């Protein structure tokens with residue numbers, strides 16, 4: 464099927480931008496854009512929430528105590544929200560995205576840029592959100608972008624200085640979005656590593672659940688620092704196996720977001736993990752969460768993707784076992800990197816197992832082989 468029109472480079476703030484999803488991140492991103500000078504419309508599923516945003520300039524369920532910019536408008540009509548929008552930002556739970564795309568597809572103009580603000584992968588397909596958008600909207604990847612980084616909504620809504628990264632296959636698209644998503648307290652950087660930027664946002668959630676679990680058990684800073692550091696190694700090996708650049712995992716969408724999400728009680732993933740560590744069952748935790756904790760649904764598809772490329776993810780594996788009730792949360796730390804007692808190399812090329820071609824080392828070998836072969840071979844996307 465023929466793709467819809469290619470991106471038109473925008474060099475001034477667009478006339479109208481729309482955010483789909485008036486939860487904590489969608490509403491906060493609306494404030495970011497409005498404070499940067501854009502004309503923002505929020506789509507809220509519930510008419511009463513749209514009314515509260517329009518009349519009180521508040522979203523008291525998701526952002527208590529925050530005054531929204533007077534210029535923000537909200538509507539429960541998808542058509543009214545998207546009509547005439549030069550940019551459409553999507554901020555709904557990842558597992559709900561696909562079911563919204565049939566209604567959205569005829570409404571998005573052929574020149575609009577569509578930006579994922581989401582940090583999950585689709586259960587069943589294992590697709591990243593930009594891939595689901597590409598399929599469901601039949602849109603050229605040049606018109607797609609993703610936003611990620613250490614972005615706890617409530618801190619940003621309070622205008623605490625924060626950075627993010629906007630990634631697109633087309634640098635001009637990323638730059639156009641970054642221009643709009645920048646204001647006095649929020650700065651957007653750009654890159655062209657969509658795979659790394661998206662997977663960074665997904666994977667840090669899983670490590671943040673692990674941190675929450677050990678926090679709930681009562682373990683201290685050594686355990687958490689060990690998990691964060693080895694978690695970053697797992698994230699990097701996984702993302703590189705799918706064609707991401709290692710620098711992206713050391714950047715805002717990787718390490719930056721891992722630090723923020725793992726250390727903040729504002730994080731829903733961290734909170735879900737803490738409840739698991741305190742002994743609540745998976746079902747209890749899901750019942751207690753008022754907002755979206757994406758990591759819980761991403762564990763299984765990420766482990767499937769990891770197995771497909773031969774990447775070991777021992778920490779994520781243990782999170783999966785705690786979720787399934789087959790591992791006592793107290794035992795997550797003794798199993799920190801592996802059940803094997805044989806010494807493992809810390810870096811990809813240290814240690815006997817790794818030199819022999821362990822799963823963590825294989826993505827680095829693949830990247831090296833690609834470089835050596837002049838970039839030929841699979842990009843992994």
Ligand SMILES: NC(=O)c1ccc[n+]([C@@H]2O[C@H](COP(=O)([O-])OP(=O)(O)OC[C@H]3O[C@@H](n4cnc5c(N)ncnc54)[C@H](O)[C@@H]3O)[C@@H](O)[C@H]2O)c1
Nearest residue numbers: 485486487488489554555559581582614615616754755757
């Ligand atoms: N909150 C944050 O700090 C933050 C920061 C960065 C990225 N994100 C990501 O943004 C995405 C949205 O998270 P959030 O924090 O806004 O979640 P949230 O739970 O606060 O809000 C989700 C929104 O989606 C709507 N929604 C729920 N089911 C829907 C459906 N089936 N169809 C359409 N809309 C539906 C809800 O009504 C709500 O408005 C997630 O992928 C999350 O990882 C969140």
Ligand SMILES: O=P(O)(O)OC[C@H](O)CO
Nearest residue numbers: 612613614615730731732
């Ligand atoms: O509340 P969480 O755990 O979904 O994390 C929110 C953001 O992704 C932090 O960058």
